[in-house]
Amino acid sequence: MAALPGVSHPAAATVPIGELSGRVVDVSGLCVTVAGLTSFTAVGDHVRVQTLDGRDVLAEIVAFRQGQALAMTYESIEGIGAGCPVFFALYGQEQRMNAVSGGLAVNESWIGRVVDPMGQPLDGKGPLLPSSNRQKRHAVPPAAADRARLGPRIDLGVKALNLFATCRQGQRLGLFAGSGVGKSTLMGMLARETACDVAVISLVGERGREVREFIEDDLGPEGLARSVLVVATSDSSALMRREAAYGAMAVAEYFRDQGKSVLLLMDSVTRFCQALREIGLSAGEVPATRGYPPSVFAALPRLLERAGPGRRNGQEQAGQMTALFSVLVEGDDQNEPVTDTVRGILDGHVVLDRAIAEAGRYPAINVLQSLSRSVPGCNSEAENELTVRARRLLAQWEDMRDLVRLGAYKAGNDAEADQAVQLGPQLETYLMQKKTEHVPLEDAFAGLAQLLGPGEAGESAAITGTQAVE
Ligand SMILES: Nc1ncnc2c1ncn2[C@@H]1O[C@H](COP(=O)(O)OP(=O)(O)O)[C@@H](O)[C@H]1O
Numbered sequence: 001m002a003a004l005p006g007v008s009h010p011a012a013a014t015v016p017i018g019e020l021s022g023r024v025v026d027v028s029g030l031c032v033t034v035a036g037l038t039s040f041t042a043v044g045d046h047v048r049v050q051t052l053d054g055r056d057v058l059a060e061i062v063a064f065r066q067g068q069a070l071a072m073t074y075e076s077i078e079g080i081g082a083g084c085p086v087f088f089a090l091y092g093q094e095q096r097m098n099a100v101s102g103g104l105a106v107n108e109s110w111i112g113r114v115v116d117p118m119g120q121p122l123d124g125k126g127p128l129l130p131s132s133n134r135q136k137r138h139a140v141p142p143a144a145a146d147r148a149r150l151g152p153r154i155d156l157g158v159k160a161l162n163l164f165a166t167c168r169q170g171q172r173l174g175l176f177a178g179s180g181v182g183k184s185t186l187m188g189m190l191a192r193e194t195a196c197d198v199a200v201i202s203l204v205g206e207r208g209r210e211v212r213e214f215i216e217d218d219l220g221p222e223g224l225a226r227s228v229l230v231v232a233t234s235d236s237s238a239l240m241r242r243e244a245a246y247g248a249m250a251v252a253e254y255f256r257d258q259g260k261s262v263l264l265l266m267d268s269v270t271r272f273c274q275a276l277r278e279i280g281l282s283a284g285e286v287p288a289t290r291g292y293p294p295s296v297f298a299a300l301p302r303l304l305e306r307a308g309p310g311r312r313n314g315q316e317q318a319g320q321m322t323a324l325f326s327v328l329v330e331g332d333d334q335n336e337p338v339t340d341t342v343r344g345i346l347d348g349h350v351v352l353d354r355a356i357a358e359a360g361r362y363p364a365i366n367v368l369q370s371l372s373r374s375v376p377g378c379n380s381e382a383e384n385e386l387t388v389r390a391r392r393l394l395a396q397w398e399d400m401r402d403l404v405r406l407g408a409y410k411a412g413n414d415a416e417a418d419q420a421v422q423l424g425p426q427l428e429t430y431l432m433q434k435k436t437e438h439v440p441l442e443d444a445f446a447g448l449a450q451l452l453g454p455g456e457a458g459e460s461a462a463i464t465g466t467q468a469v470e
């Protein structure tokens with residue numbers, strides 16, 4: 001029997017104790033209907049369909065209807081016709097889960113590599129080192145009580161984020177943006193600049209050309225050298241695209257559970273949801289919110305909750321998975337259902353703004369709409385005072401920008417407004433950052449303190465490198 005994809009190494013190839021067969025009785029849309037395996041299989045099981053020209057196509061059972069199993073394929077459905085045999089490998093009870101959920105043989109040799117969701121290399125750099133590890137793609141998050149607390153704040157290397165969405169190790173942030181506003185560029189910056197041991201990057205449903213551009217231009221060789229990329233392009237099946245998210249999460253969990261500080265970057269959660277929508281609708285679910293069936297909104301928190309601190313393990317320091325999930329805000333509509341749900345689950349959000357990008361101010365982060373829920377707890381009082389002042393100035397400048405542009409603003413009537421007109425543009429310029437530039441967290445605060453000068457109580461003089469840790 002051919003090895004199941006994702007279980008290619010002999011150590012994993014927990015040899016099946018037998019094999020059952022059924023038959024394709026119907027092919028429609030993205031689904032094949034299989035007769036004969038119903039009493040032995042469950043939703044989520046993998047089966048192997050033999051095409052008319054003798055190829056093996058991996059498929060997953062997504063539903064049962066009228067005594068027959070509905071399966072979707074991981075590759076193109078072409079070549080499958082009524083009558084094609086379908087095989088289900090039987091494993092012992094213990095090994096069943098491994099085979100079914102497709103464990104990934106993650107190890108250190110994956111760092112610097114690009115793989116598909118089944119763990120097969122896509123970068124032409126030769127095979128990965130074998131491993132007996134089987135990292136479950138569909139793992140469950142640790143129970144809340146078993147989890148370590150968030151770690152100290154993490155240096156993201158990007159001024160606007162370090163200052164206005166200060167993030168702690170193990171925190172999960174959403175990155176909300178329309179298309180072409182600079183998501184990929186920012187993700188590349190984070191992968192290179194963030195103070196972490198390993199970056200795991202999940203690219204879900206991007207076009208092949210975009211993936212290449214991301215690896216070569218945004219990530220660069222130094223970013224790639226400490227990253228693992230799990231990629232399923234837009235032309236791959238909905239199941240593959242779904243697994244690009246689950247697979248990357250499994251890889252990140254592996255490194256986290258070794259005590260490492262991991263940065264997970266997922267681009268994008270929206271495409272993951274669209275893949276789930278395709279699967280759900282093909283399985284016969286009813287579309288509810290904007291065409292998304294209810295199962296999407298059940299799966300989303302189960303995925304996102306897996307990011308975060310690792311399990312507490314006695315005296316040893318638990319690993320941390322800090323995560324940034326990008327959300328494609330369709331039509332720049334912030335109330336779109338995926339946007340809304342993700343915002344509610346995560347510990348903070350960063351908004352990229354088209355108007356800012358159009359004005360050429362990159363990274364196009366809208367500071368006023370972005371927030372991190374661990375602030376102010378993770379910053380010193382002087383730092384909090386600084387960012388509050390900066391936000392107030394930026395908000396006021398935002399209100400007055402048009403007046404100033406029209407020449408309708410008269411200085412001298414309101415000291416605070418005058419200050420906003422003077423400092424607002426300087427702040428905006430300060431937050432601009434070239435994509436190759438690294439600004440450490442402490443320097444970002446020091447630069448802001450210098451720009452704003454002493455506050456009412458002269459607090460900015462008290463800026464130190466302290467960091468509050470719970
Ligand atoms: N930090 C930056 N500095 C300069 N230009 C940028 C920056 N970020 C984005 N851009 C410009 O915006 C374009 C789109 O960015 P990209 O990251 O591909 O957006 P998205 O992934 O959101 O579609 C880039 O081709 C580039 O011209």
Ligand SMILES: [Mg+2]
Binds near residue numbers: 183184185210
């Ligand atoms: Mg992009």
